[in-house]
Amino acid sequence: MNDLPDVSTRVRLRQGTPEAVGTCTAANRIDYILLSPALFAKVTGGGIFRMGAWGGKNDSLWPHYDTVTKATDAASDHAAMYADIRLT
Secondary structure, eight states: OOSSOBGGGTSOSSSSOOOOBTTOOGGGOOOOOBOOHHHHTTEEEEEEEOTTSOOTTTTOSSOOOTTOOSGGGSSOSBOEEEEEEOOO
16 A cells, blocks of 8 residues: 555546656556645645646647757656645
8 A cells, every 4th residue: 555645636637648758648657746645635736847847749738838849858767746735
């Protein structure tokens, strides 16, 4: 049993798939945000920031910075994942 639940089971990080690497298909999922049960209960949202990532073969999978014109321009092949946590 996993004592650290994944944020994507509580909130939808991205419509369609919670993945943040490559073309973001569920088959290649390797990125997670794992939280203690106490923090997990306080999650109010989250997302995946892909503006610095290449948008796939046809460059049309998501919006990105106009300076990212090919895969080698990307900041990383992993997009930034985040969770919104209400602490008060």
